[in-house]
Amino acid sequence: MAHSWRADENKRLARLFLKPQASRYLGLVRVAEACLRPITNLFPPRPWDKTRGVEKILVFDPGALGDMLLLAPFLRRLRGSFPTSRIVLAGRGGPADFLQEQGLVDECISVEVPWTKRKTSRLQRNQPISWRWKEFFRSLRQLRKREFDLGFAAGWGGDIRGNLAIWLAGARRRVGYGYAGGEFLLTDVVEADLTRPHVVDRNLQLLERLGVESARQPVVPLQIPAAEARAAREFLARHGVGEKDLLIGVHPGAGSALREWGDDRFAEVARRASDQFGAKILWFNDPEKPRRIPADLQAIEVAVSFQQLQAVLSHCQVFLCNDSGPMHVAAALKIPVVAVFGPTQAEWFRPYGEGHQVVIRNDMWCRPCADRCRWKEPYCMRLITVEQVMEAITIIVNDTTQNRVLYLRAAGD
Incomplete structure (x- = not known):
């Protein structure tokens, strides 16, 4: 039995x-x-x-x-x-x-x-x-x-x-x-x-299971080598970023195309954040698979190694991204994250720690799909709007530190 x-x-x-x-x-x-x-x-x-x-x-x-x-x-x-x-x-x-x-x-x-x-x-x-x-x-x-x-x-x-x-x-x-x-x-x-x-x-x-203390552990802060930290400061200074500037990092990529919200949508959020808050934008690119920065977006391209990425990212006040590796880098650096989730479970993979915002629809019965979408396109991502992500950005910029998931209702609910 x-x-x-x-x-x-x-x-x-x-x-x-x-x-x-x-x-x-x-x-x-x-x-x-x-x-x-x-x-x-x-x-x-x-x-x-x-x-x-x-x-x-x-x-x-x-x-x-x-x-x-x-x-x-x-x-x-x-x-x-x-x-x-x-x-x-x-x-x-x-x-x-x-x-x-x-x-x-x-x-x-x-x-x-x-x-x-x-x-x-x-x-x-x-x-x-x-x-x-x-x-x-x-x-x-x-x-x-x-x-x-x-x-x-x-x-x-x-x-x-x-x-x-x-x-x-x-x-x-x-x-x-x-x-x-x-x-x-x-x-x-x-x-x-x-x-x-x-x-x-x-x-x-x-x-x-071995009797080790079970209390929840804080995020392990990443140690940035002094040379990389100095190079990051010099990089930002060359691009006119001052210590008092509000710096928002944007990373539109992900390990799977199904987890990507879309470059144009990220760019639109970045434009609105720049206009509304006077923020400067860092556009993080994979150096091996660079993405074109959308037209009319004033942004600083960052296409660097992983070690350099940590150092530059540590200067951001907000990091906007999909469910991806750099999302967890930002969380480990204690940078407030706005993450757009679709095919994966936020409860399992959300940025760990306090002060983050996860934007996800709660009406997707097909989640998780293991990155094998049954539809013509990943509606779990496509139905998330620029306004909804902008709301999450505003919460963080306004210094709301409450850690929550912004669950979105289906249209008409």
């Missing part, structure tokens, strides 16, 4: 935290579990010895830049709880490297993570006999030689693949979620707290 309840509960949690097609997903997971169980029984990791100290810790998180920023509070708490342990972060490499620069981990190891390749089909991403999966298995076999005492499957998904990763890496004690499958791969299964659905809080709950 208990097992039946567990299965029903995991299915419910998967529907909340995973994709809308959770039933089909969990069906595939059950097949994967049936195949994995005999193998894991033949090659178990070294057993966890309670008398042994924690010398080496592995954290697996395959996320992108924004996910790494959401992992930072967990890593800081982990570092405080195990100050003498060596903490190794395994993930995609590039996005994780700055966490080592911030002193939150001792080492970052790049691992081929096949299911994060957006330009390949779902079948290719989850085909265990593909070369990417072979490289994934090879990387984790190498990690197994490190003999980790403790391993965490972090990130937002509670994914069986994350649980498999720390099992393959041979961590003696393995902590993670089981609602998306793979409980048998863990030594410590964490029960999801639905009252704290944000990814930051879900990561912190992994530590609570």
